[in-house]
Every structure is written in structure tokens, then in C-alpha cells.
Amino acid sequence: MNRLQNVAESLAPVAVLLFLQPPPAAPPTPEQLQAGQRLFAAQCGFCHGRDAMGGETGPNLARSAFVRDDTTGDRMRTVLRDGRTDKGMPAFRLTDADVTAIIAFIRDQKTKADSPGARRSVDPEDLQSGNSERGRQYFNGAGRCATCHSPTGDLAGVATRLQGLELLQRMLYPSKSKVATVTVTTRSGEAVSGQLAHRDEFTIALTDSSDRYRSWRTADVTFAVNNPLDAHVEQLEKYTDDDMHNVLAYLQTLR
Amino acid sequence: MTTCTTSSHIYRHCVRTIAPLLFTGVVVAQNATDGWTTYHGDHTGRRHSRLAQLTPDNLHQITLAWAFATGDTASIKATPIVSNGIVYVTTPDNVWAIDARSARQIWRYTYPANEGFHIGHRGVAIDNDTVFFTTPDAHLVALDAHKGTVKWNVVIADAKKGYWSTNAPLVIRNHVIVGVAGDFDNLPGILTSVDPKTGATQWVFYSTPPPGTAGSPSDGATGGQMWMTGTYDAQQNLLFVGTGNPTPVLNGPAREGDNRWTDSILAINPDTGKLAWGFQATRHDTHDWDAAEVPVLIDAPFNGAPSKLLLQASRNSYFYVLDRTTGRSLLTKEFATANWAKGIDQDGRPIPDAAKEPARNGRLVAPDESGGTNYRSPSFDPATGLLVVSAHDAYGIYFFRPDHGKYGWAGADYGVWGKSILRGIDYRTGAIRWQHDLGDGAAGAGVLTTASGLTFTGDTSNNVLGLRTSDGATLWHAAIGRVGNSPITYELDGRQFVLVGAGSTLYAWALPERAVAR
Numbered sequence: 001m002n003r004l005q006n007v008a009e010s011l012a013p014v015a016v017l018l019f020l021q022p023p024p025a026a027p028p029t030p031e032q033l034q035a036g037q038r039l040f041a042a043q044c045g046f047c048h049g050r051d052a053m054g055g056e057t058g059p060n061l062a063r064s065a066f067v068r069d070d071t072t073g074d075r076m077r078t079v080l081r082d083g084r085t086d087k088g089m090p091a092f093r094l095t096d097a098d099v100t101a102i103i104a105f106i107r108d109q110k111t112k113a114d115s116p117g118a119r120r121s122v123d124p125e126d127l128q129s130g131n132s133e134r135g136r137q138y139f140n141g142a143g144r145c146a147t148c149h150s151p152t153g154d155l156a157g158v159a160t161r162l163q164g165l166e167l168l169q170r171m172l173y174p175s176k177s178k179v180a181t182v183t184v185t186t187r188s189g190e191a192v193s194g195q196l197a198h199r200d201e202f203t204i205a206l207t208d209s210s211d212r213y214r215s216w217r218t219a220d221v222t223f224a225v226n227n228p229l230d231a232h233v234e235q236l237e238k239y240t241d242d243d244m245h246n247v248l249a250y251l252q253t254l255r
Numbered sequence: 256m257t258t259c260t261t262s263s264h265i266y267r268h269c270v271r272t273i274a275p276l277l278f279t280g281v282v283v284a285q286n287a288t289d290g291w292t293t294y295h296g297d298h299t300g301r302r303h304s305r306l307a308q309l310t311p312d313n314l315h316q317i318t319l320a321w322a323f324a325t326g327d328t329a330s331i332k333a334t335p336i337v338s339n340g341i342v343y344v345t346t347p348d349n350v351w352a353i354d355a356r357s358a359r360q361i362w363r364y365t366y367p368a369n370e371g372f373h374i375g376h377r378g379v380a381i382d383n384d385t386v387f388f389t390t391p392d393a394h395l396v397a398l399d400a401h402k403g404t405v406k407w408n409v410v411i412a413d414a415k416k417g418y419w420s421t422n423a424p425l426v427i428r429n430h431v432i433v434g435v436a437g438d439f440d441n442l443p444g445i446l447t448s449v450d451p452k453t454g455a456t457q458w459v460f461y462s463t464p465p466p467g468t469a470g471s472p473s474d475g476a477t478g479g480q481m482w483m484t485g486t487y488d489a490q491q492n493l494l495f496v497g498t499g500n501p502t503p504v505l506n507g508p509a510r511e512g513d514n515r516w517t518d519s520i521l522a523i524n525p526d527t528g529k530l531a532w533g534f535q536a537t538r539h540d541t542h543d544w545d546a547a548e549v550p551v552l553i554d555a556p557f558n559g560a561p562s563k564l565l566l567q568a569s570r571n572s573y574f575y576v577l578d579r580t581t582g583r584s585l586l587t588k589e590f591a592t593a594n595w596a597k598g599i600d601q602d603g604r605p606i607p608d609a610a611k612e613p614a615r616n617g618r619l620v621a622p623d624e625s626g627g628t629n630y631r632s633p634s635f636d637p638a639t640g641l642l643v644v645s646a647h648d649a650y651g652i653y654f655f656r657p658d659h660g661k662y663g664w665a666g667a668d669y670g671v672w673g674k675s676i677l678r679g680i681d682y683r684t685g686a687i688r689w690q691h692d693l694g695d696g697a698a699g700a701g702v703l704t705t706a707s708g709l710t711f712t713g714d715t716s717n718n719v720l721g722l723r724t725s726d727g728a729t730l731w732h733a734a735i736g737r738v739g740n741s742p743i744t745y746e747l748d749g750r751q752f753v754l755v756g757a758g759s760t761l762y763a764w765a766l767p768e769r770a771v772a773r
Contacts, residue, residue, distance in 0.1 A: 038370050041370060042373050047374070057625060088696075088699075175672070201729065202734070236671065241616075244619050
């Protein structure tokens with residue numbers, strides 16, 4: 001280790017403390033919260049609800065894991081500035097003060113939602129109506145869940161990691177799982193496989209084993225997509241509500 | 256065929272001249288060749304243009320004629336209005352007037368900062384020299400079409416109570432008809448007619464009575480907002496408009512009964528604001544399935560008899576054909592995934608399955624809240640008899656427990672999965688004659704068809720699509736960003752333009768100038 005590197009490393013923790021950690025968050029002023037509430041209602045309220053507890057298309061931010069985990073507010077800042085256009089959320093042109101006020105309001109709503117009696121939530125206690133034994137039978141039988149999943153493998157301890165609504169949503173359709181793969185065969189006969197990166201009518205794209213992004217015109221190649229999540233989609237039209245509650249009850253036993 | 260304009264007396268004249276053509280088959284669209292002067296292109300809601308310079312054979316040659324970036328972050332969800340060589344396009348609080356030849360900005364109007372919902376904006380209406388513009392805080396502003404200066408500004412509904420407006424107003428002779436929205440509060444549905452010259456209120460129509468009204472026909476429900484632009488039949492002198500969901504939204508037990516006139520198609524006299532008839536697309540809705548979608552008017556044979564029809568592809572995933580002289584149902588058929596109905600009643604209304612009402616432990620329901628379709632406009636193609644609809648097969652989970660209360664949303668729901676498909680629905684049978692995959696998620700684009708057999712829309716990725724109407728095959732595409740509005744077309748200097756909004760930019764496509772000159 002050379003001296004310079006040594007200095008740099010010994011300084012690093014200080015730098016982190018000085019520059020990367022947020023200053024101890026001053027509690028928001030009532031004016032800030034009021035401004036945040038007004039801005040939130042006008043700009044965000046339709047999708048996320050005026051109270052941030054869910055609206056027409058946007059999630060309940062007071063119950064959001066994203067908000068819960070974003071202790072510095074940096075991720076919320078980024079999302080407000082850049083949007084999440086793939087999920088339908090536009091970018092917003094707001095001043096830093098406006099963004100700070102909005103984040104303060106969301107946090108305040110989260111605090112309120114975490115207190116007893118909060119409305120428009122789904123609590124883990126609401127989702128205890130199923131029969132776990134019937135759920136186990138469905139899992140191994142009609143549901144064909146066991147084709148891909150195992151209570152001692154990928155699902156071992158799942159009920160410890162996920163509870164309530166989050167577990168139900170992931171069970172029905174794990175939208176965040178990027179598990180689709182594709183094999184593209186070019187006209188010259190070259191076959192390339194990788195993780196599916198994008199697919200529309202005109203373009204097929206993958207990330208290969210060396211993390212390289214490659215795309216082709218769909219008209220120029222043949223390709224085969226293997227998306228294990230298709231089985232979740234097929235199941236949506238087959239589940240009765242009882243099936244759904246029973247499988248959830250079974251998953252809740254996997255601690 | 257005559258050229259129709261938005262000028263009210265000429266419009267009436269134009270309807271008279273085409274009257275002899277009625278009942279000889281499907282009547283062709285009536286919109287002016289040089290512009291797109293109302294939200295739907297004309298008063299029928301067909302969004303079908305008789306412009307035919309662009310054809311299935313030459314579409315691959317089209318090129319970008321111009322692009323106009325608003326410079327704002329808000330997406331364009333508005334239908335541009337094109338009148339006298341000027342394009343008017345909007346986002347919440349903003350109107351731009353741009354040169355339809357060059358995309359040069361002529362003026363921009365920005366409404367003062369306000370606290371209404373800034374969710375989207377559908378566009379302006381124009382009448383002679385006045386542009387009508389609704390605002391997030393539920394005002395209607397009249398602007399000088401040439402300068403963008405304010406002529407008058409009136410309150411349509413009380414924003415403090417929770418009303419807002421995204422509505423593109425509808426001009427019918429001396430009436431500017433304007434709707435509002437307001438799902439998050441228990442508010443009666445209101446539609447207002449104002450005087451185009453002064454902004455004075457002419458009438459207010461309530462789709463549901465104010466809370467506490469004795470003997471309420473809505474069974475205590477509020478809501479039924481008319482937030483989409485309606486259509487108009489001059490012969491009948493009837494305005495047709497769809498109404499939104501009841502409130503409280505997910506709490507059904509608080510409002511047992513059918514909840515008239517929420518989720519309905521209504522026929523209203525535009526001179527008096529009186530209801531002629533109503534048809535309820537969803538009785539006792541507990542899933543936010545507005546029937547606000549476009550009531551499309553066609554005159555065409557049905558079961559062998561010449562008929563005056565009204566078509567709607569509704570958010571609840573059912574396609575309806577009504578006799579628009581009476582409101583009687585002629586056909587009800589599923590056009591997108593639905594699992595919430597036990598059958599169809601004798602009046603053509605799906606029978607809600609009580610087991611699919613939101614519940615404490617959740618119900619898996621198709622479609623999801625955003626519905627089998629939504630605000631994105633369909634288009635009717637007379638040559639094929641197809642209503643081309645941007646459909647959505649989707650599932651959601653719906654929750655309600657008593658402590659969610661009786662106010663506003665009063666429950667919780669979450670989308671699970673969905674995909675978008677463009678479907679060509681045969682108006683005679685409701686059969687899906689073809690479908691075209693648009694990708695996972697919900698598309699934002701409406702549909703335009705033309706007399707030369709073209710269909711324009713957008714997918715859920717970032718492509719604008721030009722398709723063949725007869726079979727839905729792709730003829731052309733361009734990756735310009737997610738299309739968020741309904742495409743339109745107009746003719747200028749002998750050249751046909753197709754206008755599409757993606758992100759905050761408006762794109763104009765046309766054949767190359769030289770190709771047109773030849």
C-alpha cells in the first residue's frame with residue numbers, strides 16, 4: 001500500500017461523516033409541512049392521494065418500503081427530479097425548498113400512518129383468513145407453484161422477510177423480479193442468451209453473461225423468451241379468492 | 256360532402272346536407288379536412304378523418320415535418336386543436352398556440368399557480384376567436400385565440416371542496432359544456448353550460464344529488480363526475496356524456512342500490528340541461544370504473560335495420576351498443592378481461608357479483624382500477640365497422656373494512672398485473688375481429704383512424720404506430736417516447752399531417768414535401 005492510498009483510506013471515514021451523511025435532520029417547521037401538504041396535493045395527490053396514502057394509480061407512500069428505507073431522502077429527491085417514467089411518474093421541476101417540504105410532508109404522513117387507527121391501509125391481521133393446509137395442497141397441486149418454488153428452498157423463511165400486503169402482492173405477481181431470459185438467434189446462426197433487457201414489437205434486447213447490453217431488430221432475428229412470471233399471470237385467471245387466501249396462509253407458515 | 260367547421264350555424268347546416276346519406280350504410284365522418292376543431296375531431300366522437308393522402312401504400316415514406324417541445328416537464332395528454340393554421344395544445348395551467356406549418360410558438364398562456372390537482376389536461380375548445388380552457392382549480396378561462404389574452408375567467412366548481420378539471424370543453428352552438436372531476440371527496444357530479452360570450456352559467460346538471468338530499472335516486476351515493484368530453488347529435492339536439500364512479504369509491508355498503516346516475520351514459524338536452532335518458536354501464540360500482548369513456552355516435556344498420564347507435568367501450572371491460580333515440584341496450588359484450596359480473600340483466604347491464612366487492616381480506620378482480628380501457632379515446636372506422644379500442648387486460652386487489660370510513664376513497668386497492676392490446680371490435684356483434692399487442696402495462700395513447708384505412712396509436716414502450724385498419728398489421732412506427740395523447744390529423748398547404756404527443760413534445764409527421772408536390 002503506498003502512502004497516498006493509505007492517507008486516502010484513513011480519511012475516507014471522515015469524508016463519509018463530513019459529506020455523505022445527512023446533517024442531523026432538523027424537525028420540519030409547521031410552515032414547511034403546510035407548504036409540503038399544499039404542493040403534494042396539487043402535484044402528487046391524484047396518483048398518490050392527497051394524504052399520500054394511495055390514489056388512482058400511485059402507491060401509498062406512507063406504507064411504502066421505498067420511503068421507509070430512504071432515510072436520507074436522497075432517493076425521493078432523485079425520483080422527484082427525474083421521475084420514474086417507466087412506471088408512469090413524470091419528472092417535476094421543483095425548487096429544493098419545495099422538494100424538502102414535500103419530503104417532510106410524506107414523512108409526517110408516514111408517522112401518522114404508523115400510529116393506530118390510520119385509515120386506508122391493509123394490515124397483516126386483515127390477511128389471516130386463509131386455510132394453510134388447503135393452501136399447501138393448492139401450492140403442490142392445482143396452483144402448480146411447486147413447479148418453480150420450494151418451501152425449503154427459495155421460499156424458506158419467506159414469511160419472516162415479507163408480511164401482509166407485501167407478501168400477497170409478491171405472491172400474485174412479483175413484478176420486481178427480473179427473471180426472464182431470452183435466446184436470440186441471428187441470421188448467421190449465432191445464438192446469444194442472456195437476461196431479457198427489453199422487448200417490444202420492434203426491438204429485442206438482452207444483457208449477456210459479461211453484463212454487455214445487446215439489441216436487435218425483431219425483424220432480423222428469431223428469439224425465444226423464457227419468462228417464469230408467465231405462470232403467475234396464467235394463475236391470475238384461475239385463482240378463486242379462497243385459493244388466493246389459502247396459498248397466502250400457507251406462505252405465512254414458512255418462517 | 257361539405258366542409259364543416261366549428262361555427263355553430265354552419266355545423267347545423269352541414270348536418271342537414273349529409274342527412275340524405277343516413278341509413279345507406281355507415282355514414283362517413285364529417286370533420287373538416289383542414290383542421291381538427293373539436294376534442295374528438297367532430298361531434299360524433301368517432302375520431303375518424305376522411306383525409307386520405309397518407310395510405311397503407313405510402314405510410315412508410317412519412318417523415319418528421321416538425322416537433323414542438325413545450326420545455327415543461329408535464330406530459331402532453333391533450334388532443335391538439337387545429338384551427339385556421341394554428342395548433343392549440345395544453346398541459347395543466349398551460350396553453351400553447353403554435354404555427355401548424357412551422358411549430359413556431361405564437362403565444363403561451365400560463366394560468367396563475369394554484370392548488371388544484373395537476374394530473375393532466377385534455378385540451379381546449381375553440382369557437383370563432385375564443386379558446387376555452389379549464390384549470391386544475393376548476394375555473395373556465397376564455398382566451399383570445401389570436402393573442403392568448405384573458406377575455407373572462409369564471410369558477411365552474413369549488414376547488415376547496417375537492418373539485419378539479421382536466422376537461423376539454425364541448426361547444427354546442429351558444430353553449431360551452433364543461434365537466435369537472437372530484438373522486439377524493441363525496442361530491443355530486445356536475446356538468447355546467449356557460450355562455451361563450453360572457454361566461455355566465457346557463458344551467459347546471461347534477462348526475463347525483465348533493466349529500467343528504469331526501470329520496471335520493473342515487474341511494475345516497477355522490478360522484479358520477481363527467482370529466483370527459485361528450486358527443487352531440489344535432490338532429491336529436493342531444494348531448495351524450497359518460498359519468499364517473501360513485502363515492503365513497505370502494506365502500507359499497509354505505510350506498511346500497513344501483514347508485515344512479517353514476518357510471519352511466521346520459522343523454523341531455525344542451526339547451527335546458529334536462530336528462531332525456533340514462534343507461535347505467537355499471538350498477539353499484541365498487542371498483543372506480545367510470546363510464547366516462549367516449550360515447551361514439553354512428554348511424555348504421557343494426558340487425559338489418561337502419562339505426563341511430565351509440566357505442567361505448569367502458570372502463571368496466573364491457574362494450575355497449577345503445578339505441579341513442581331511447582337509451583335502450585342493443586348489445587353488451589366483454590372486450591377485455593372481466594371477472595366481476597355474474598351475467599347480463601334484461602336491460603343489458605352486467606350483474607355485479609357481490610363476492611367481488613372490496614373486502615377486508617382482499618378480492619382479486621379484473622379489470623384493475625385503471626380498467627379495461629380509460630380516457631384514451633377509441634376510433635370508429637366506418638369502412639370496416641370496427642371500433643378500435645386501446646384495451647387493457649388486468650387484475651387488481653381490492654380491500655375495504657368499515658374503519659376505512661364513508662368518505663372519499665374509503666378502501667384500498669392495488670394493481671397486480673396488466674397488459675395492453677389494441678382491439679378492433681365489430682359494432683354489430685361485439686366480436687374482436689383482430690387484436691394487436693401493445694406490451695405490458697397500460698398504454699396512454701388514444702386511437703385515430705382515417706378513410707384510407709389507417710389506424711394510429713402508441714404502445715406501452717416508446718413507439719407511435721401506424722397500422723392497417725382492416726387487420727391491425729403494422730405499417731410504420733417511430734420510437735419517439737411514450738405516446739400520451741390521442742393522435743389527430745389535419746391538412747395544410749395540400750399536405751396531410753399526423754400529430755402525436757410523446758413526453759412533453761408534439762410531433763408532426765407527413766409525406767416529404769417533394770413527394771406531395773409530385
